[in-house]
Amino acid sequence: MNLLEINGLTQNFGGLCALSDFSIRFEGGELTGLIGPNGAGKTTVFNLTSGFYRPSGGDIRFKGRSIVGLRPHQITGMGIARTFQNIRLWNDMTVLDNIRISQHYSMGYALWDALMRTVAYGRGEQRIHRTAMEILEALDLRRYATELPRNLPYGIQRKVEIARALSVKPSLLLLDEPAAGLNSADIQGLIQLIQWIHDTFDVAIWMIEHQMAVVMKLCSWIKVIDFGVTIAEGTPDEIQNNPDVIKAYLGDDTI
Numbered sequence: 411m412n413l414l415e416i417n418g419l420t421q422n423f424g425g426l427c428a429l430s431d432f433s434i435r436f437e438g439g440e441l442t443g444l445i446g447p448n449g450a451g452k453t454t455v456f457n458l459t460s461g462f463y464r465p466s467g468g469d470i471r472f473k474g475r476s477i478v479g480l481r482p483h484q485i486t487g488m489g490i491a492r493t494f495q496n497i498r499l500w501n502d503m504t505v506l507d508n509i510r511i512s513q514h515y516s517m518g519y520a521l522w523d524a525l526m527r528t529v530a531y532g533r534g535e536q537r538i539h540r541t542a543m544e545i546l547e548a549l550d551l552r553r554y555a556t557e558l559p560r561n562l563p564y565g566i567q568r569k570v571e572i573a574r575a576l577s578v579k580p581s582l583l584l585l586d587e588p589a590a591g592l593n594s595a596d597i598q599g600l601i602q603l604i605q606w607i608h609d610t611f612d613v614a615i616w617m618i619e620h621q622m623a624v625v626m627k628l629c630s631w632i633k634v635i636d637f638g639v640t641i642a643e644g645t646p647d648e649i650q651n652n653p654d655v656i657k658a659y660l661g662d663d664t665i
């Protein structure tokens with residue numbers, strides 16, 4: 411059984427076909443890239459996979475089950491976590507609370523427990539706190555636990571967002587332009603971090619990225635879309651030398 415299987419995914423927005431007949435498979439453990447020029451439909455693919463949009467056509471199966479029509483939190487609960495192109499942290503909550511809140515889908519207790527502060531509630535909260543601290547420790551973020559995200563450098567905010575996604579122990583992690591807005595030193599750190607996450611956790615990573623150095627360094631397989639249509643897929647070498655890809659990006663120049 412494939413971890414993720416997308417077949418014939420199509421998304422129309424009014425008269426605009428943002429994505430057409432998109433298919434991909436993950437067996438588990440891959441580090442795969444999704445690239446394409448601005449407006450190609452990349453984030454649409456992630457929004458569909460994570461339940462933010464309901465597709466106009468096609469199917470998305472995760473661990474053998476169709477997830478079309480499920481709510482984002484249900485999909486997260488099944489094991490797909492994501493980050494966003496524009497960082498979406500709760501700026502009035504501490505870093506620790508940002509991580510804790512993302513895990514509440516798996517609390518294992520009902521509203522009643524929360525209202526009555528039952529033993530199950532207490533245990534659930536302790537487990538959430540422990541997991542959050544472990545993930546902060548693992549990503550070397552513990553010192554920021556009590557800080558508000560808005561007071562942190564952009565590169566650290568990115569890392570916190572990745573930590574939050576990882577804290578739900580996903581089997582598939584979607585990273586939407588993780589290098590956006592980072593300086594070159596932060597980008598080197600990000601490359602190392604993503605590689606470390608991939609080597610350390612049992613997680614497949616699917617990444618949208620405009621920074622070719624990041625994609626080419628990290629991904630063993632890359633899919634390219636343009637105007638919602640898949641125009642190429644292959645290894646970094648194959649993609650860099652693919653004339654259709656070069657044309658889509660730069661006309662007649664190289665990437």
Ligand SMILES: Nc1ncnc2c1ncn2[C@@H]1O[C@H](COP(=O)(O)OP(=O)(O)OP(=O)(O)O)[C@@H](O)[C@H]1O
Nearest residue numbers: 423426428446447448449450451452453454455495
């Ligand atoms: N909710 C929406 N309503 C209408 N049009 C949308 C919506 N979301 C995306 N689009 C359109 O769909 C197309 C694909 O957008 P998408 O954000 O998926 O592209 P992208 O490849 O992620 O672009 P970028 O690299 O610039 O982030 C664009 O023309 C965009 O304007």
